[in-house]
Amino acid sequence: MDHRHLGRSGFKISEITYGNWLTHGSQVEDDAAQACVRAALDAGITTFDTADVYANTAAETVLGKALEGERRESLEILTKVFGPTGPKGPNDTGLSRKHITESCEGSLRRLRTDHIDLYQAHRYDYATPLEETMQAFADLVRAGKVLYLGVSEWTADQIRAGHALAEELGVQLVSNQPQYSALWRVIEGEVVPTSRELGISQVVWSPIAQGVLTGKYVPGQQPPEGSRATDSKGGQGMIARWMSDDVLARVQDLKPVASDLGLSMAQLAVAWVLQNENVATAIIGASKPEQVADNAAAAGVRLPADAMARIDEVLGDAVVTDPARTLESSPKEREV
Incomplete structure (x- = not known):
């Protein structure tokens, strides 16, 4: 497992991070979740x-x-x-001093640690x-x-x-921490150039587009039972944007690209963002340990220029690039 510096700091994280959005405490049982974490550790993943x-x-x-019992110094724990x-009361949300301070204490207790390696503002408030938040x-x-600070789904101006x-x-x-995949490239126009200038890295989520880029969803067919597209607890709504027959057909056409490189479709998708x-x-998620091992094998893979060009050609206008889409992520009025 290769590691990369986070921004201009001396802090390194693994090229593959294991994340538990839509899985732990929700989509999968605790024993399966623990098996996935063990598989991540076995694959050399140190960042969670x-x-x-x-x-x-x-x-x-x-x-x-x-993670209890693991050497804390060998792990990088990120939360938001x-x-x-x-109970979602008036101060149970947002980036006020009260909510940030109390939320950090709660996260430390639940994560069974005395510090958070990277604490991230999950959205812009x-x-x-902003002065209150940063203070x-x-x-x-x-x-x-907290050792280092990050944000998630902020625009270039907000990051600056x-x-x-x-x-x-x-x-x-x-x-x-933005959404980024071969299908969703909205950070490339403004967020990435600004981040490069400021010495900020991307910690990207959904590199396989909620599973669509694995190719398991076939146009004209019902989603596999137990897949994210059938998860009424949250996954189904997130994946809906990619479930058109046009997008799914284009993804199927990526299979020869992956095959020629000796990669699974998931590995191709993860390697693409890297x-x-x-x-x-x-960040990869999983409901089964074998999914972790498959995705983690994308670490260190370097895709040749002709493969990158083929991916662009196949996906064509199914790719979303509009930088303004980042604005949709942060609610202008906070829900309580």
Whole structure:
């Protein structure tokens, strides 16, 4: 397993990160989740990503239990704050000092650790002054409860503003966590160039487009039973945008590309995002240990230029590139 620096910091994370969104505490049972974490460790993955909002804090609890007994210094634990948790009261969401401080304490308890390696603002909070948010994060860093700071799904302008405040406060904003795949490339136009300039890396989620890029969904056929497309707890809604026959047919046409390179479709998709030099790691999720092993094998794979060109040609106008789509991720009015 190769490791890459996160931004301009000295902090390294594994090229493949194991994430438990839509799985731990929700889609799979705890014993299966723990087996997936074990498979990740066996594959050389040292970086684990979660968030307090996943399964309303249950995902952090499952991950903390699964990692218990591992050497803490050999792990990089990433979590996030913003989304509504608990009973979803007026201060149970957002990036206020109150919510950030209390959420960090809760995450530390659930993850069974005394510090978070990378604490990320899960979305941009239009209802809280950015100065308040960054000051609260900086205080957690100075208290030793957080080592590095990141954001998720922020626009280029938002990242620039957050980075400037972090510098003023003497703390490190080193990452952005956006959705990124061969089908969803909205960060390439503005977010990536800005991040490169500022010394910020991408920690990308959904590199296989919620499973669509594995090729298991066939146009004109019902989704496989137990797949994300049949998960009414959340996965079904997220994957819906890719379930048109046109997109699915294009993905099927990628199979010869993967075959020629001796890769599975999942490995091809994960390797594709890792070709971007601004990407530090690709977050993979799994409901079965064998899925972890398959995806993790994409680490260190370098795709030749002709394969990258073939992927572009096959996917064609199914690819989403509009930078403005990032704005859709952060609610302009906070839900409570």
